[in-house]
Amino acid sequence: MHHAHIDKFAYQDSPVHRLDSRVKFLVVLIFTAVVLSLPRTSVSILVCYAVGPFTILVLGRIPLKFAFKQILLVSPFILVLALSCPFYDRNPVSAAFGPFIGQVWAGWLRCFNIVGKFVVTMLALIALVSTTRFADLLTALRKLAVPKLLIIQLGFLYRYIFVLIDRAEHILRARAGRKLRSLGFKAELKTASSMLGSLFIRSLATAEHINIAMQARGFDGNWRCLSKLQFRRYDLLFVLVSAVFMLVLYFCVGHFLQ
């Protein structure tokens, strides 16, 4: 089950894991914005920006293969978008890289730009999520003024996704075991809706039990949390280093590179 995947790195120990989750979240957010705001034909400088998330991943002991596999999983739509650029924009444009000088379609630059930005921002997001325990991420969001009801909702959702996905898998397996040929749309729809319906009813029962458990422990509508985040000098250091990194790349290096 892929939930083992996602969580298992979050419980390791590393300099990155020890950072305050608020700090990580905000830095990644700003980093994403900075990368996104780069010109639409930048390609080389994206590689420079990639050093940031790369370092975080390495220091956080997150296998790069895992990170790239995740990226690959969610890339289809963006690849379609990127590859459509050379189709629509065949304006020849001069480009130079190292010893190579010549003409390429502007669309290709655009394509590489999109893919590059995608990879870099995704790496940053993966760096954030795989080095932070979800509970800490939620606490960070709570401290960043996200409404409490939404925080509760996210907590429950995360907790029970895998329970319900496992149930759905069982149901799918049961269908696979009994379905021997294609049945036609109407029958397919009927089967799928029965599966969904029974999953739904069962989920209602689970929700009712959880509610009983909550009431049994005195829940009265007021969600109380123990806050456990601490901003230390270590986190400040990280903020400064990240800020310097981004500023240097944006203003100085950005002048010379595209």
Added chain:
Amino acid sequence: MHMANELLSVPVAAGTLAIAAGGLGIICRKARQVISSDKIALMGIMGAFIFAAQMINFQLPAMPGTSGHMVGAVLLAIILGPHAGAIVISSVVIIQCLIFQDGGLLALGCNIINMGLVPSYLGFFLYKSFTAGPFSNLRTYIGAMLGCVIAIEAGAVLVPIQAALSGVLVVPFATFLVTMLGVHLLVGFVEGLITVAVLGYIQQVRPDIVSDSLVGKVRLSRKAVLVSLAVFAIVIASGLSLFACGFPDGLEWSYAERPDQPDFGPMISNENPTIAKADDFQTRYSPLPDYSIRTSEMGKVTAEEINIAAGWTSFAGVTGAGLTMIFVWLTARILRRKNTVEA
């Protein structure tokens, strides 16, 4: 339907994030009044249900090899009421972004609006207006169907608009819009069918759920709904009109930027958005001299010296970055090995 970061510019992303955040804030506050505390677990489970439900797929007719699955926004809104439904779907979108990296971090605002807020309220409103009055199966199903199709189309329409507002599109706007509308018509239709079928199943097993909103009575003030719909329509209309009237064709406006002065959160004045934006586009995207990559209307290569210098700096930048990464990786490995040896 999940938008990626690259479909947006920073200002549009920031704007939609603000709208989504503000919207969710209001909804959460309103929801706390309407939802009793013993429905909180239910909301959480329903979110997980949506995830699991999206795994249950079935073969689509006439499209061999592809399978469809439900989105669930309208079903949730019908069963939980629009406020709780919107919160649940928004939480699903957030988790999809954070845990499964489906949809970019900065695109979260857009995704919440397109797939959460708009379908929930629009779908619910359509469903309710159709099924107002004594409960009747047929009307429930038609209402659900209509709600699904229109709600999903509405969300789909917003995507090209948001992308175009960001000035990101290379594909012509019209093409993108038509493609999205077309594909999502089918998606909405399938969604409607499943929603109706699931509602039918639930109706047999737990009829109390369908005829009455699970989470308590929701009174959508007619006026509030109409005003919101009007605002929504205006936004869509101005978005569409902006691009209908003499929008520069895709080729011209993509590359006329100065690489040494990257876009820096451009200010877009809002008094008369249509005109201001048109102006903005004219000034920002007309070709400027003096950089190594520009569209040349004759297709000619620009000054070689500039290119050579630029080429080598790019190369230096990339190589430098690559070396840094290798250095970081090696250092980390050595330090780790040292730690394990000492320990």
Added chain:
Amino acid sequence: MPKAIEIENFSYHYPDGTCALSEINLSIEHGQRVALIGPNGAGKSTLLLAMAGFVKGEGKILIDDLTVEKKNLKRIRRTIGSCLENPDDQLFMPTLFDDVAFGPLNMGLETDEVKTRVNNVLQTVGLAEMADKAPHHLSAGQKRAAAIATILSMSPQIITLDEPDSSLDPANRNNLIKLLAGLSQTLIVATCNMNFAFATADRAVLVNNGHIIADGNAKRIMLDSDLMIKHGLEVPSITDNWIRLPRKSISTKSE
């Protein structure tokens, strides 16, 4: 001294009219350990829920001399802690620590007091190193112990457990028995596993079809093979090792 649990003529019908519990009369003293035995569908779970005020029927239920009704529910749920059949339903917070802290926090205790209680309880059930883990990282046996921990942190006087041994392998079942043996609260354990009942309780209450069929000394009732078989159960195999586990002396009232 008031009894821990006093049930007088309690009946409950499901919304569709089926009778779940009928004319239940039951009296349990503080410090007793009672096994609620019976086949599937006998009404054991419903009875446990009724004790904690989750089920509204006819008749009277008193928990430590408090009538189970809406205005007393808050106090009653501090006195009687309910462990549900599926620990996944009880572990709903992002981390184990948060789950165990949930109860004390709802009781209005101060942060430091809550933290102390949580740490102590996790120590008692043997899950101290798992405090920061998410519930889905725990094994079945650990989840069961964790579920009990979430109740223990509220310091209840009475603990009810609904089929706590289900889906546990023999080793984990053994651990559970040891854990329960170390508790000083009044225990009511619903189970259809006779060996487990025998190892955990001194008194047995046999329930079937919503009625109490027999109530008395656990050994006497459970070794009556005709009675057991008639009600879909079996006689415990008394040659099993764990029955000889030493039990902590039971105080009449827990601290």
